[in-house]
Amino acid sequence: xxxxxxxxxxxxxxxxxxxxxxxxxxxxxxxxxxxxxxxxxxxxxxxxxxxxxxxxxxxxxxxxxxxxxxxxxxxxxxxxxxxxxxxxxxxxxxxxxxxxxxxxxxxxxxxxxxxxxxxxxxxxxxxxxxxxxxxxxxxxxxxxxxxxxxxxxxxxxxxxxxxxxxxxxxxxxxxxxxxxxxxxxxxxxxxxxxxxxxxxxxxxxxxxxxxxxxxxxxxxxxxxxxxxxxxxxxxxxxxxxxxxxxxxxxxxxxxxxxxxxxxxxxxxx
Numbered sequence: 559x560x561x562x563x564x565x566x567x568x569x570x571x572x573x574x575x576x577x578x579x580x581x582x583x584x585x586x587x588x589x590x591x592x593x594x595x596x597x598x599x600x601x602x603x604x605x606x607x608x609x610x611x612x613x614x615x616x617x618x619x620x621x622x623x624x625x626x627x628x629x630x631x632x633x634x635x636x637x638x639x640x641x642x643x644x645x646x647x648x649x650x651x652x653x654x655x656x657x658x659x660x661x662x663x664x665x666x667x668x669x670x671x672x673x674x675x676x677x678x679x680x681x682x683x684x685x686x687x688x689x690x691x692x693x694x695x696x697x698x699x700x701x702x703x704x705x706x707x708x709x710x711x712x713x714x715x716x717x718x719x720x721x722x723x724x725x726x727x728x729x730x731x732x733x734x735x736x737x738x739x740x741x742x743x744x745x746x747x748x749x750x751x752x753x754x755x756x757x758x759x760x761x762x763x764x765x766x767x768x769x770x771x772x773x774x775x776x777x778x779x780x781x782x783x784x785x786x787x788x789x790x791x792x793x794x795x796x797x798x799x800x801x802x803x804x805x806x807x808x809x810x811x812x813x814x815x816x817x818x819x820x821x822x823x824x825x826x827x
């Protein structure tokens with residue numbers, strides 16, 4: 559079964575508009591409650607897809623075995639964890655990872671930056687297939703940014719304290735959480751000193767080829783898992799496999815990135 563998010567969104571908006579028009583035309587008639595329910599259902603569905611599509615769409619497609627078809631003959635399988643395309647009788651599958659880096663090179667000494675670069679080079683040199691690293695950097699809008707940082711700082715502190723309170727805390731996880739707390743503290747200090755806040759998004763893309771969809775998908779997943787372990791262990795950062803709307807967002811960024819600060823902030827919320 560094929561599926562297109564645009565069709566679902568359009569149908570939801572259409573339901574809402576049809577219900578609104580029906581309420582107006584019936585003028586209090588017996589069908590007014592029906593049109594009211596139709597309007598609310600359409601509006602609710604469109605809002606859910608907009609806010610929680612990254613969770614709802616993969617869940618629905620995997621349960622119903624739905625394949626999403628996109629422009630350019632790209633398709634997303636029911637699991638929503640790779641993007642597929644057939645070229646010349648072969649299938650290409652691409653997988654995306656989000657790399658959450660909580661340390662900036664400006665926060666490190668020259669010696670630490672050299673060591674960090676060496677760790678990165680060693681990690682990449684062990685990978686036997688092509689990998690694409692992408693980073694988008696932009697100046698954030700000051701409005702509400704400090705409140706968001708304070709909230710994330712408090713959440714990071716809570717995670718750190720919980721891990722430390724465990725009978726046998728994970729040393730690597732404690733170190734990662736300490737870096738996260740330090741990152742947010744540094745960002746807050748920069749705001750106080752008048753430095754404009756910068757946003758950075760880093761993701762990794764890997765592609766595999768196979769004679770079947772299943773073969774290409776399995777190879778792409780294996781490569782993504784290898785990358786995830788390699789990057790996480792070498793740099794002690796959090797690496798998350800992307801799927802659904804978050805994966806599709808990175809795929810779209812390969813062609814066109816958000817043109818404004820507001821658009822970028824909205825994209826990563």
